[in-house]
Amino acid sequence: MSTKPRISRRIGSIAESATLAVDGKAKALKAAGRPVIGFGAGEPDFPTPEYIVKAAIDAASKPANHRYTPTPGLPELRDAIVAKTKRDSNYEITADQVLVTNGVKQAVYQAFATIIDPDDQVILPSPYWTTYPECIKLAGGTAVEVFADESQNYLVSVEQLEAARTSKTKALLFCSPSNPTGSVYSPEQVKAIGQWAVKHGIWVITDEIYEHLLYDGATAPSLPVLVPELKDQCIILNGVAKTYAMTGWRVGWMIGPKDVIKAATNLQSHLSSNVSNVSQRAAIAALTGDLKAVHEMGVAFDRRRKLIVKMLNEIPGVNCPTPTGAFYVYPSVKGVLGKEIRGKRPQTSAELAALILDEVEVAAVPGEAFGPSGYLRFSYALGDDDIVEGITRVQKLLSEAK
Numbered sequence: 001m002s003t004k005p006r007i008s009r010r011i012g013s014i015a016e017s018a019t020l021a022v023d024g025k026a027k028a029l030k031a032a033g034r035p036v037i038g039f040g041a042g043e044p045d046f047p048t049p050e051y052i053v054k055a056a057i058d059a060a061s062k063p064a065n066h067r068y069t070p071t072p073g074l075p076e077l078r079d080a081i082v083a084k085t086k087r088d089s090n091y092e093i094t095a096d097q098v099l100v101t102n103g104v105k106q107a108v109y110q111a112f113a114t115i116i117d118p119d120d121q122v123i124l125p126s127p128y129w130t131t132y133p134e135c136i137k138l139a140g141g142t143a144v145e146v147f148a149d150e151s152q153n154y155l156v157s158v159e160q161l162e163a164a165r166t167s168k169t170k171a172l173l174f175c176s177p178s179n180p181t182g183s184v185y186s187p188e189q190v191k192a193i194g195q196w197a198v199k200h201g202i203w204v205i206t207d208e209i210y211e212h213l214l215y216d217g218a219t220a221p222s223l224p225v226l227v228p229e230l231k232d233q234c235i236i237l238n239g240v241a242k243t244y245a246m247t248g249w250r251v252g253w254m255i256g257p258k259d260v261i262k263a264a265t266n267l268q269s270h271l272s273s274n275v276s277n278v279s280q281r282a283a284i285a286a287l288t289g290d291l292k293a294v295h296e297m298g299v300a301f302d303r304r305r306k307l308i309v310k311m312l313n314e315i316p317g318v319n320c321p322t323p324t325g326a327f328y329v330y331p332s333v334k335g336v337l338g339k340e341i342r343g344k345r346p347q348t349s350a351e352l353a354a355l356i357l358d359e360v361e362v363a364a365v366p367g368e369a370f371g372p373s374g375y376l377r378f379s380y381a382l383g384d385d386d387i388v389e390g391i392t393r394v395q396k397l398l399s400e401a402k
Helices: 018-031 050-060 075-089 103-115 131-138 158-164 187-199 228-233 258-271 277-288 292-313 349-360 384-398
Strands: 098-101 121-126 142-147 169-175 203-207 234-239 252-255 376-379
Touching (some): 018 349, 050 277, 075 098, 075 252, 075 277, 098 258, 103 169, 103 203, 103 234, 103 252, 121 131, 121 158, 142 158, 158 187, 187 203, 187 228, 203 228, 228 234, 252 258, 292 384, 349 376, 349 384
Parallel strands (some): 121 142, 121 169, 169 203, 203 234
Antiparallel strands (some): 098 252, 234 252
């Protein structure tokens, strides 16, 4: 029998997606009849708008959509992305700067794979989305985490970035509005970070997937708009998933310098070829339509945001900053850790999340999925009644801490 491992070290070293694991466990328990309320989902709880669904139905009946199409995306979709980028960000690009991908996850992977070499370092502001460090690792790079806690509203400073910079620093990952915290950098902060990157010749991979989910007057300007000198060393990641409630349709894209997009397209031609044509046709309908649906979702998310922040901050030992973007809250639970709750004394947020799920059947994602322990991520992309019921259960449980 061979002594060689069955699974390669490269793939075996990839950490499980904690967000999908929590959401999957909650759904499995619910399917088994348990009254679980899951706050782990990273997707809107609204249906895809009807006009988008209709476009997909129409597309499915046309034989041209049953065949291979160009790897970088349908020309009509790339043109729609060009127009959308000008409309929403006031950033002018051309179609050959766009590569359509199977969701933004593929764009994240391909962005790092295209520009990162072994031993390159990528500065990764923390808390971060759980997929980023795994994609950096797969590309052969090293993630250098820079942590900003709740006292900084989870926003890293230029001084912190500079302290983390070395001769091996190749890129910075930037995400605003943030998953998991919902924090949004101000235009002044965005500009300062962009200028720092230009000064030191550092690439910026900027994830703009939550660009339209903003509250309290917050704005999310695109980095190369505020810092035009950055455009030749910047890759923008975006998609239809969060804005149009299309997470399952798997349409994202990357925007960048032509040589980078050409190289990433070559990678994708071997990896997956074109994105599903039916999904691409649906995305065209989404991007060429209006933003009425996202504005309606935004009203509901804003109401839920205020509700969940208020309820979490009523719990002794919990500190929940008010997010101004996305649909997540990221409370610190450090004041609860180490206390006895129903015979157990959780020392980490992972242990606390497990206790909450076991005792009151509420699923949240622990901070360890996004960086240091001491935090929980709750999505408020679920109904108001479920938020009230779920957080009330958590309130009652944690009020027993002693």
